[in-house]
Amino acid sequence: xxxxxxxxxxxxxxxxxxxxxxxxxxxxxxxxxxxxxxxxxxxxxxxxxxxxxxxxxxxxxxxxxxxxxxxxxxxxxxxxxxxxxxxxxxxxxxxxxxxxxxxxxxxxxxxxxxxxxxxxxxxxxxxxxxxxxxxxxxx
Numbered sequence: 001x002x003x004x005x006x007x008x009x010x011x012x013x014x015x016x017x018x019x020x021x022x023x024x025x026x027x028x029x030x031x032x033x034x035x036x037x038x039x040x041x042x043x044x045x046x047x048x049x050x051x052x053x054x055x056x057x058x059x060x061x062x063x064x065x066x067x068x069x070x071x072x073x074x075x076x077x078x079x080x081x082x083x084x085x086x087x088x089x090x091x092x093x094x095x096x097x098x099x100x101x102x103x104x105x106x107x108x109x110x111x112x113x114x115x116x117x118x119x120x121x122x123x124x125x126x127x128x129x130x131x132x133x134x135x136x137x138x139x
Contacts (some may be wrong), residue, residue, distance in 0.1 A: 052105075056109060059102045059105060059122070062129050063099060066136060070091070074088065091132070094132040094135040095132045098132040104125065105125050108121050
């Protein structure tokens with residue numbers, strides 16, 4: 001009887017030890033996976049953010065070019081009739097809307113907004129720049 005209790009105690013303690021080791025290994029694996037996911041996400045966000053900053057620089061460049069075109073024809077339209085002035089002012093309003101959209105992209109990037117939201121703002125800014133470009137061509 002005494003030998004069987006000792007054998008039962010040994011097997012039970014061995015089982016508890018094995019289960020404890022398995023739980024420690026499982027915990028290490030879970031922590032490593034979570035750590036890897038966090039690092040991977042931050043790297044992906046930085047890459048995405050870098051591309052978005054490049055697109056912002058391109059948007060600002062396009063806006064600057066378009067603004068200089070508007071400024072170059074301003075005196076021509078202001079020297080004309082009130083209809084010419086109104087036509088120029090309407091086109092200039094589209095340029096102002098495009099500037100606001102570009103600034104909106106910059107503020108989203110500075111605030112650290114999610115990349116899908118920044119991408120949607122970039123697309124909106126591109127659309128507004130296209131509308132402003134079309135308004136300039138219609139002058």
